[in-house]
Amino acid sequence: MIKPRSRRGGGRPTIADVARKAGVGAITVSRALREPERVSEELRRQIQAAVDELGYVPDPNARALASARAEVFGVLVPSLTNNVFAEVVRGIYDSLSASPFRIQLGNTHYSGLEEERLLQLFGSQRPAALIVAGIDQTPTSRKLLENAGCPVVQVMETGPDPVDMMVGFSHLDGGRAATEHLIEAGYRRIGFIGARMDPRSQRRLAGYRAAMEAAGLFDPRLVTTTPVLSSVSLGREMLRDALAKVPTLDGVFCNNDDIALGVLFECHRASIAVPKTIGIVGFNDLDMMQVAFPSVTSIRTHRYEIGRRAVAMALAAIAGNRPDQRVIDLGFELKRRESTDR
Amino acid sequence: MIKPRSRRGGGRPTIADVARKAGVGAITVSRALREPERVSEELRRQIQAAVDELGYVPDPNARALASARAEVFGVLVPSLTNNVFAEVVRGIYDSLSASPFRIQLGNTHYSGLEEERLLQLFGSQRPAALIVAGIDQTPTSRKLLENAGCPVVQVMETGPDPVDMMVGFSHLDGGRAATEHLIEAGYRRIGFIGARMDPRSQRRLAGYRAAMEAAGLFDPRLVTTTPVLSSVSLGREMLRDALAKVPTLDGVFCNNDDIALGVLFECHRASIAVPKTIGIVGFNDLDMMQVAFPSVTSIRTHRYEIGRRAVAMALAAIAGNRPDQRVIDLGFELKRRESTDR
DNA sequence: GGCGAAAGTGGTAGCGCTACCATTCCGCAG
DNA sequence: CTGCGGAATGGTAGCGCTACCACTTTCGCC
Numbered sequence: 001m002i003k004p005r006s007r008r009g010g011g012r013p014t015i016a017d018v019a020r021k022a023g024v025g026a027i028t029v030s031r032a033l034r035e036p037e038r039v040s041e042e043l044r045r046q047i048q049a050a051v052d053e054l055g056y057v058p059d060p061n062a063r064a065l066a067s068a069r070a071e072v073f074g075v076l077v078p079s080l081t082n083n084v085f086a087e088v089v090r091g092i093y094d095s096l097s098a099s100p101f102r103i104q105l106g107n108t109h110y111s112g113l114e115e116e117r118l119l120q121l122f123g124s125q126r127p128a129a130l131i132v133a134g135i136d137q138t139p140t141s142r143k144l145l146e147n148a149g150c151p152v153v154q155v156m157e158t159g160p161d162p163v164d165m166m167v168g169f170s171h172l173d174g175g176r177a178a179t180e181h182l183i184e185a186g187y188r189r190i191g192f193i194g195a196r197m198d199p200r201s202q203r204r205l206a207g208y209r210a211a212m213e214a215a216g217l218f219d220p221r222l223v224t225t226t227p228v229l230s231s232v233s234l235g236r237e238m239l240r241d242a243l244a245k246v247p248t249l250d251g252v253f254c255n256n257d258d259i260a261l262g263v264l265f266e267c268h269r270a271s272i273a274v275p276k277t278i279g280i281v282g283f284n285d286l287d288m289m290q291v292a293f294p295s296v297t298s299i300r301t302h303r304y305e306i307g308r309r310a311v312a313m314a315l316a317a318i319a320g321n322r323p324d325q326r327v328i329d330l331g332f333e334l335k336r337r338e339s340t341d342r
Numbered sequence: 343m344i345k346p347r348s349r350r351g352g353g354r355p356t357i358a359d360v361a362r363k364a365g366v367g368a369i370t371v372s373r374a375l376r377e378p379e380r381v382s383e384e385l386r387r388q389i390q391a392a393v394d395e396l397g398y399v400p401d402p403n404a405r406a407l408a409s410a411r412a413e414v415f416g417v418l419v420p421s422l423t424n425n426v427f428a429e430v431v432r433g434i435y436d437s438l439s440a441s442p443f444r445i446q447l448g449n450t451h452y453s454g455l456e457e458e459r460l461l462q463l464f465g466s467q468r469p470a471a472l473i474v475a476g477i478d479q480t481p482t483s484r485k486l487l488e489n490a491g492c493p494v495v496q497v498m499e500t501g502p503d504p505v506d507m508m509v510g511f512s513h514l515d516g517g518r519a520a521t522e523h524l525i526e527a528g529y530r531r532i533g534f535i536g537a538r539m540d541p542r543s544q545r546r547l548a549g550y551r552a553a554m555e556a557a558g559l560f561d562p563r564l565v566t567t568t569p570v571l572s573s574v575s576l577g578r579e580m581l582r583d584a585l586a587k588v589p590t591l592d593g594v595f596c597n598n599d600d601i602a603l604g605v606l607f608e609c610h611r612a613s614i615a616v617p618k619t620i621g622i623v624g625f626n627d628l629d630m631m632q633v634a635f636p637s638v639t640s641i642r643t644h645r646y647e648i649g650r651r652a653v654a655m656a657l658a659a660i661a662g663n664r665p666d667q668r669v670i671d672l673g674f675e676l677k678r679r680e681s682t683d684r
Numbered sequence: 685g686g687c688g689a690a691a692g693t694g695g696t697a698g699c700g701c702t703a704c705c706a707t708t709c710c711g712c713a714g
Numbered sequence: 715c716t717g718c719g720g721a722a723t724g725g726t727a728g729c730g731c732t733a734c735c736a737c738t739t740t741c742g743c744c
Binding site: 057058059060061062064065070080081083086087089090093097102103104105107114120121123124125126231232233235236258261262265266268269287288290291292293 | 399400401402403404406407412422423425428429431432435439444445446447449456462463465466467468573574575577578600603604607608610611629630632633634635
């Protein structure tokens with residue numbers, strides 16, 4: 001009976017096996033893999049041959065322990081099913097797939113406490129970089145980020161006081177632009193409908209309010225919100241609520257496109273003409289908005305690009321050249337469509 | 343000037359610091375943290391106090407290295423933005439959030455090669471378990487899974503030959519049930535519209551075909567597919583294509599709900615009465631289907647539950663009691679709605 | 685009262701890798 | 715011919731933790 005090579009370990013090849021086979025020192029194998037230019041052409045070839053033959057794959061845990069730095073990006077988002085964050089995450093994954101970095105994804109469920117817990121957990125891994133959604137971290141979280149000892153990118157929003165770097169856009173401006181568009185289109189009793197009032201939603205609401213007040217149209221009864229998680233069916237219910245409160249409602253700025261779609265369907269069902277009787281504006285501009293009937297005006301945001309930029313900034317910082325511009329505003333675009341075309 | 347405690351490391355407390363402060367051996371601290379019942383009440387308290395005071399968090403890398411087992415679940419899905427997989431992943435995250443296990447999520451982009459690469463990468467970490475979407479792994483991937491040395495759960499589908507364990511349902515039966523429902527409702531020229539024909543879509547198509555042939559209604563011209571990624575706008579275009587090919591089309595089984603929604607909107611736009619002129623059935627039953635106008639019949643699948651069950655099975659296997667039933671079929675439900683109610 | 689088992693605790697030796705420093709070898713200036 | 719700098723390579727000593735085994739103490743039982 002063959003004794004296992006060691007009491008532990010799965011018996012897979014280690015760097016020492018490769019070194020032996022290639023007839024070099026272990027450290028040279030390590031270098032050949034990480035900084036090939038520091039090893040002579042010839043040894044590099046021999047080592048590569050040994051690696052291929054043995055099917056050697058470095059153990060990331062041993063690597064992280066020895067170098068006190070894991071090749072991991074920690075990513076924290078409040079939701080995995082919300083299409084908006086899914087796209088940011090997709091941008092991050094796509095940008096990192098060709099690099100040696102792995103991704104540690106955490107779901108905070110919109111909870112500050114959960115965010116602290118995950119930050120603590122991720123920090124213990126000494127990640128190469130951290131990407132977190134939002135700019136409203138708790139003081140504890142902020143401290144954890146500041147002491148993380150790695151590049152930090154806050155995404156989705158812009159603000160005056162980055163922990164380190166930021167990529168996003170102004171939700172306040174987005175909310176204002178959406179509302180101003182409705183006002184310009186001639187709507188007057190414009191409601192705000194929003195679920196899951198996270199800080200970004202609050203800022204969109206603030207933008208709505210600013211625009212309405214500037215036009216002398218603001219009325220608190222026009223605002224309908226709930227802490228419940230956003231969904232299409234919720235949009236439908238909330239339009240009903242809003243109409244019950246304000247029967248003369250002639251426009252809605254929806255906190256996001258799910259809500260907007262629910263509102264649109266409810267209008268169909270209740271035979272409310274869109275855009276004639278009620279105008280609708282969404283937020284995020286999901287693919288379906290331009291296909292809907294009528295197509296729905298929305299604020300297009302650049303989620304995928306936010307993910308890509310965040311990674312690019314982090315990688316630059318890791319490489320030692322932190323960008324001069326620490327806050328990048330990717331802006332947004334108002335997409336005018338049939339739902340406000342009257 | 344104070345010399346750093348060691349040449350490397352961030353200066354954060356180690357298990358030795360805790361042991362010193364608590365006046366015990368390092369190994370006892372380790373045990374108190376992992377198997378508290380094996381340490382006396384009193385020491386446990388002392389150790390906990392030292393941990394709290396120092397803010398000690400175990401280094402997962404060192405842990406993984408020493409125990410040859412990382413507290414990581416590797417999860418492989420073909421897409422991060424597809425709501426279906428997002429829900430499976432959410433189920434996995436929610437089930438694991440209270441456990442010590444982290445999650446390593448990989449996006450295969452529906453590519454077998456990418457799956458192999460990621461499996462190789464994940465394997466090097468000696469994960470505690472692997473959860474992979476689908477049952478159509480390449481031979482290489484299958485071998486990697488078999489040799490992973492940890493529980494493996496294939497999710498989303500059921501099949502006769504699990505690598506280890508499986509949770510899902512029969513896409514073929516789902517496709518058949520959807521089609522039979524349309525036939526029973528009196529539709530005759532029933533089309534199949536599907537994008538991104540991955541293996542699961544292929545099986546739904548096979549189910550459609552089986553039902554159509556059994557009823558003597560099959561006609562290859564009724565089938566419209568494309569390799570392009572599914573989206574709502576694609577659904578709209580594909581209905582146009584389908585109608586151009588078969589103007590007498592009176593029903594559609596859509597490969598998924600995004601497509602179904604696009605089809606529904608195109609019907610609105612072209613003033614095609616639903617369900618009178620055309621009946622529509624979707625697949626997955628996203629929240630929006632019951633809110634749509636008219637509401638859309640769909641096959642409800644239990645994505646979140648699949649994620650939860652996969653974790654439950656893996657955890658059981660890790661704990662040493664692999665379930666007797668290695669393949670769990672969670673089934674599906676046909677949700678009859680207005681879009682086929684005639 | 686002696687003995688073995690069991691419970692509680694600790695020491696030692698790694699896990700697989702890399703930081704740090706030492707060594708070798710070469711070319712070239714003095 | 716010596717000395718020196720730089721490039722290429724290697725040895726040693728850990729990184730922070732846990733597996734394995736040894737030791738001590740307590741307790742039950744014949």
